Amino acid sequence: MKILSLIYFFFLNLVLASSPSGGYAPGAVSCPQKKSLTREADSISSQEQSWLNGRMPIAQANLITFLENANLQNFDASSFVKNAKKNITIGVAFSGGGYRAMLVGAGQLAALDSRVDGANQAGLGGILQSSTYIVGLSGGSWLVGSFALNNFLSIDGFLSSKSLWDLTYSMILPGGLFDILKNMYYYTSINISLLLKALAGYKLSITDIWGRALAFQMFSNAPNYGAGQTWSDIQTQSLFSSYQMPYPIVVTDGRTPGTNIIDSNSTIFEVNPYELGSWDPSVYGFTDVKYLGTNVVNGVPVNNECIGGFDNSGFVIGTSSSLFNEIVIQLQSLSSIGGLFQSLILSALNGFSSLDVDVSNYGPNPFYGFSAAESNSIVTSETLYLVDGGEDGQNVPLTPLLQPERKVDVIFAYDNSADTSTNWPDGTSLIDTFQRQFSYQGNGTYFPYVPTSQNTFVNLNLTSQPTFFGCDANALTLLVPKLNANIFNSTSNGEPLETIFDIPLIIYTANRPFSYYSNTSTYKLNYDNTEKSSMIRNGFEGATRLNSTLDLEFAACIGCAIIRREQERQGIDQLDQCKSCFQKYCWSGATDTATPGENFSLEGSQQQADPQLQPATPLAFTASITTTASLH
Numbered sequence: 001m002k003i004l005s006l007i008y009f010f011f012l013n014l015v016l017a018s019s020p021s022g023g024y025a026p027g028a029v030s031c032p033q034k035k036s037l038t039r040e041a042d043s044i045s046s047q048e049q050s051w052l053n054g055r056m057p058i059a060q061a062n063l064i065t066f067l068e069n070a071n072l073q074n075f076d077a078s079s080f081v082k083n084a085k086k087n088i089t090i091g092v093a094f095s096g097g098g099y100r101a102m103l104v105g106a107g108q109l110a111a112l113d114s115r116v117d118g119a120n121q122a123g124l125g126g127i128l129q130s131s132t133y134i135v136g137l138s139g140g141s142w143l144v145g146s147f148a149l150n151n152f153l154s155i156d157g158f159l160s161s162k163s164l165w166d167l168t169y170s171m172i173l174p175g176g177l178f179d180i181l182k183n184m185y186y187y188t189s190i191n192i193s194l195l196l197k198a199l200a201g202y203k204l205s206i207t208d209i210w211g212r213a214l215a216f217q218m219f220s221n222a223p224n225y226g227a228g229q230t231w232s233d234i235q236t237q238s239l240f241s242s243y244q245m246p247y248p249i250v251v252t253d254g255r256t257p258g259t260n261i262i263d264s265n266s267t268i269f270e271v272n273p274y275e276l277g278s279w280d281p282s283v284y285g286f287t288d289v290k291y292l293g294t295n296v297v298n299g300v301p302v303n304n305e306c307i308g309g310f311d312n313s314g315f316v317i318g319t320s321s322s323l324f325n326e327i328v329i330q331l332q333s334l335s336s337i338g339g340l341f342q343s344l345i346l347s348a349l350n351g352f353s354s355l356d357v358d359v360s361n362y363g364p365n366p367f368y369g370f371s372a373a374e375s376n377s378i379v380t381s382e383t384l385y386l387v388d389g390g391e392d393g394q395n396v397p398l399t400p401l402l403q404p405e406r407k408v409d410v411i412f413a414y415d416n417s418a419d420t421s422t423n424w425p426d427g428t429s430l431i432d433t434f435q436r437q438f439s440y441q442g443n444g445t446y447f448p449y450v451p452t453s454q455n456t457f458v459n460l461n462l463t464s465q466p467t468f469f470g471c472d473a474n475a476l477t478l479l480v481p482k483l484n485a486n487i488f489n490s491t492s493n494g495e496p497l498e499t500i501f502d503i504p505l506i507i508y509t510a511n512r513p514f515s516y517y518s519n520t521s522t523y524k525l526n527y528d529n530t531e532k533s534s535m536i537r538n539g540f541e542g543a544t545r546l547n548s549t550l551d552l553e554f555a556a557c558i559g560c561a562i563i564r565r566e567q568e569r570q571g572i573d574q575l576d577q578c579k580s581c582f583q584k585y586c587w588s589g590a591t592d593t594a595t596p597g598e599n600f601s602l603e604g605s606q607q608q609a610d611p612q613l614q615p616a617t618p619l620a621f622t623a624s625i626t627t628t629a630s631l632h
């Protein structure tokens with residue numbers, strides 16, 4: 001019986017997969033024409049550029065529609081967008097925070113999606129269709145990966161699907177207590193995946209288990225739950241290749257095993273549909289994601305032998321969220337139910353026990369001997385170790401959108417972190433991103449001023465309603481002292497130099513309760529359908545100022561933020577309506593670093609504040625600030 005089912009599952013692994021082995025294991029493929037799989041990070045890839053050539057006209061046309069519907073007064077959207085000096089480029093970023101971040105993020109995403117029922121009425125529908133980039137990290141990477149690899153299915157599609165995002169039972173026992181066949185299939189299938197990858201000669205990490213488990217929820221429409229589905233399969237999704245979806249990117253951090261210190265010098269990696277790599281000087285390179293697993297020296301395949309299928313879709317989002325490995329480890333204490341997982345883990349860790357549990361193993365290292373990177377860095381290691389993208393504190397993944405090469409004008413930053421002891425965000429992520437630009441690794445990225453204290457975020461209501469940062473580019477000159485003198489100059493090839501107008505404006509939206517307390521624990525692993533749709537609905541309402549009921553002009557105000565940089569570039573005066581919007585939504589630069597709130601209460605051993613933050617929102621709630629760094 002056991003042998004038979006093993007054989008059965010083995011063959012099931014072989015059908016209809018883009019991985020060369022047909023299943024989870026990487027396998028030999030012929031090498032591409034190009035000499036090196038790796039390139040310097042001095043520009044976006046030629047594939048990204050050619051994709052943008054297709055996307056930009058569509059995004060600009062959709063932006064005209066959005067702006068026309070936004071009720072901006074005395075504004076000709078069509079002529080403004082058509083006469084812009086550059087394509088108006090919108091990026092959207094979703095933070096980590098487990099299923100909370102995925103579900104609240106799904107509501108925020110739905111609010112921007114003109115295909116979703118109610119999104120146009122609520123004000124922001126169409127922004128997703130006008131956007132160029134969409135970035136996710138950890139729980140946010142499940143969201144972005146789900147959309148990208150299910151061919152940009154709308155949120156309604158996820159909710160009506162029987163298998164996608166089925167969170168009724170946790171990944172420990174996806175069939176619940178009674179669907180024994182489902183549970184058996186699940187465990188056997190994961191086990192076989194791991195076995196096949198190990199047999200193919202690859203070292204496993206817990207992320208292999210974790211990634212396969214996630215795929216059962218996120219990629220369940222793919223054959224055999226995505227065992228043979230790769231991240232580079234995004235390239236062949238029809239709504240990607242016809243430029244109908246934004247360009248999806250997930251973020252993960254580089255880490256040296258044995259160290260736990262993530263400082264401003266950590267290396268931030270991104271995985272996009274074509275490449276994995278980093279803009280940071282420590283690596284400063286990108287490798288073709290399709291050929292991960294290939295043994296290379298300075299990007300050149302050894303013996304001209306190449307590998308495909310390493311970039312399994314679940315493995316990629318599992319990497320971005322590898323902090324969750326810790327949960328999986330803790331499951332061991334969950335007695336009999338955890339026992340199955342435990343036995344999987346033990347077989348995966350066989351001979352591998354010295355590694356930190358939250359490290360994903362990308363070996364052979366695609367940047368081994370890479371000449372553009374720092375010589376004493378990651379390039380000397382035979383394996384590339386990647387960890388949860390939020391481990392450096394920047395839980396909203398903004399780094400890919402701050403690269404001057406991407407020319408982003410405005411970023412929707414959705415923060416569903418659990419910074420406070422009651423699992424609400426307090427701006428920590430933005431503070432960390434602000435500071436990184438001054439570090440060695442910041443390497444010419446710029447980020448507008450934000451408060452330096454979380455207390456200011458909370459006291460000044462910057463987390464209770466969408467807030468704009470960097471409203472006035474002329475106030476940012478001190479951030480770019482080197483470039484300031486050259487603002488209006490061009491380089492020899494006629495390209496304009498970076499200017500203050502190329503620093504994106506940030507539209508920051510933090511998780512808040514409107515119709516539902518969406519501050520669930522990062523470790524909550526199962527959501528019944530009511531909880532799931534309540535989380536999503538609350539995210540939708542937070543993104544839209546309660547469906548624009550709290551501000552009838554909200555869509556217009558968002559429009560003002562989107563057109564702001566182009567107006568500044570051209571020296572066009574702001575509309576009166578936009579001036580009053582900016583009064584309402586821009587951070588003025590004021591600070592209030594007092595411990596938030598008047599009502600104090602004791603929590604645990606720490607004395608903490610419990611301010612009554614609202615009544616701008618229908619549900620009254622309290623937040624408290626923790627001093628210890630917490631998991632997102």
Ligand SMILES: *[C@@H]1O[C@H](CO)[C@@H](O)[C@H](O)[C@H]1NC(C)=O
Pocket residue numbers: 052053054056057084085086087
């Ligand atoms: C907008 O993008 C398209 C496609 O890349 C490009 O051809 C066009 O020149 C861009 N427009 C501006 C104003 O830069």
Ligand SMILES: *[C@@H]1O[C@H](CO)[C@@H](O)[C@H](O)[C@H]1NC(C)=O
Pocket residue numbers: 117118119122515537540541546547
């Ligand atoms: C806001 O709109 C969404 C989508 O139509 C809907 O599900 C939700 O109930 C609305 N909220 C309120 C308070 O009307």
Ligand SMILES: *[C@@H]1O[C@H](CO)[C@@H](O)[C@H](O)[C@H]1NC(C)=O
Pocket residue numbers: 263264265440
């Ligand atoms: C960051 O890296 C730079 C250059 O290698 C080094 O000078 C600096 O000390 C590092 N900072 C930290 C906090 O490690």
Ligand SMILES: *[C@@H]1O[C@H](CO)[C@@H](O)[C@H](O)[C@H]1NC(C)=O
Pocket residue numbers: 187188191195340341343344347
């Ligand atoms: C996984 O397979 C190994 C053999 O490769 C077996 O010893 C182990 O019991 C299996 N674990 C589960 C949970 O099926």
Ligand SMILES: *[C@@H]1O[C@H](CO)[C@@H](O)[C@H](O)[C@H]1NC(C)=O
Pocket residue numbers: 421422423517519520521621622623
């Ligand atoms: C959610 O927020 C409310 C109000 O701040 C708080 O009372 C509750 O404990 C929080 N729930 C969790 C799970 O943190």
Ligand SMILES: *[C@@H]1O[C@H](CO)[C@@H](O)[C@H](O)[C@H]1NC(C)=O
Pocket residue numbers: 459460461613614615616
């Ligand atoms: C924050 O919002 C609350 C509720 O709307 C309001 O009472 C308070 O004055 C606001 N604080 C600031 C600094 O705007």
Ligand SMILES: *[C@@H]1O[C@H](CO)[C@@H](O)[C@H](O)[C@H]1NC(C)=O
Pocket residue numbers: 485486488489
């Ligand atoms: C930029 O232009 C100004 C004014 O033409 C000129 O004085 C300055 O030297 C230029 N800077 C560079 C770096 O070319």
Ligand SMILES: CC(=O)N[C@H]1CO[C@H](CO)[C@@H](O)[C@@H]1O
Pocket residue numbers: 280281284443444445
């Ligand atoms: C703008 C900037 O400082 N770019 C630098 C980023 O890092 C690479 C590699 O160290 C440099 O070559 C760039 O000049």
